[in-house]
Amino acid sequence: MELADLRIFTEPQQGATYDTLLAVAQRAEQLGYGAFFRSDHYLKMGDVSGQPGPTDAWITLGAIARETSTIRLGTLVTAATFRMPGPLAISVAQVDEMSNGRVDFGFGAGWFEQEHTAYGIPFPGLGERFDNLEEQMAIIHGLWNTPEGETFSYDGDVWQVADSPALPKPVQAGGPPIIVGGRGKSRTPKLAATYASEFNMPFVSRDVFESQCAVVREACESADRDPSTMTWSAALVACVGADEAEFERRAAAIGREPDEVRENGAAGTPEQVAETIRAWQESGAERLYLQILDLDDLDHLxxxxEAVAPLL
Structure with missing residues (x-):
């Protein structure tokens, strides 16, 4: 695994301005990381202030697209409950154009009920949310893949689209790569096999990662898709120190116990983190999203x- 296979993943709802996110994205680009990603949330989680408040994922990425030139940009993950499928297809296609084809589109059903109630967003039950996700995925994929000059229609139980010109088209042919993830045993694997370029498992053990990837491989085979056409990825909190003292300082800064974060994340000294990443490679992870929680600590990137990537 090379530095380009490591992606920086941020959680700005925990407290970050646009300028902070831009600084992280530009530093990640300068250093050669493969991508800058952000969550799509509107409410803080846990015992943090969340100041100055949330930023919108696609507005943020559109702005960052104009201030960068090579790094890929995306979401883990956009919630289908937040937006209607037609306007979302337009927004993502526009950011793809603004970035000259550097967008990846992580898409999920939505899960954090409190942020929905805090901002007046409907939050139906799990089954309805997956119905919504499946139909939105079909519509967005259909809009992006309709040949220019033709129209797109869709008659679903949740959404209906009639004679859409299916514009604008993304820069990337067929649309930005779609990322699907999660632990679902039936609908999630089928959705991934049908639409996704990448399957992601965030913040789980390697055993859970291996087990769920096996389920998705079976779904690919059932859909007559070669599982090798899927990229397999995981997300881990990153907390690295040049030595043990610096590692413990960074762990304290993000409110994590050193032993806990070392067990559950990519954490410790550079040698220890490289060993962890190699173990994830052996479990089948081809790409890792490193969750960076202290966004003011650019030296961490x-x-x-400089110290972990060369060991890989």
Whole structure:
């Protein structure tokens, strides 16, 4: 695994301005990371202030697209409950154009009920949310893949689209790569096999990762799709120190116990983190999203690029 296979993943709802996110994205690009990703949430989680408040994922990525030139940009993951499928297809296609084809589109059903109630967003039951996700995925994929000059229609139980011109088209042929993830045993694997370029498992053990990837491989085979056409990825909290003292300082800064974060994340000294990443490779992870929780600590990005990546 090379530095380009490591992606920086941020959680701005925990407290970050646009300028902070831009600084992280630009530093990640300068260092050679493969992508800058952000969550799509409107409410803080846990015991943090969340100040100055949330930022919108696609507005943020559109702005960052104009201030970067090579790094890929995306979401883990956009919630289908937040937006209607037609306007979302337009927004993502526009950011793809603004970035000259550097967008990846992580898409999920939505799960955090409190942020919905806090901002007046309907939050139906799980089954309805998956119905919504499946139909939105079909519509967005259909809009992006309708040949220019033709129209797209869709008659679903949740959504109906009639004679759409299916514009604008993304820069990337067929649309940005779609990322699907999660632990679902039937609908999620089928959705991934049908639409996704990448399957992601965030913040789980390697055993769970291996087990769920096996389920998705079976879904690919059932859909007559070669599982090798899927990219397999995981997300881990990153907390690295040049030595044990610096690691413990960074763990304290993000409110994590050193032993806990070392067990559950990509954490410790550079040698220890490289060993963890190699173990994930052996479990089948081809790409890792490193969750960076202290977004003001840009030296952390430097250390991973300069001290961990060469060991891989």
């Amino acid at each position: 430097n250390l991973i690029a």
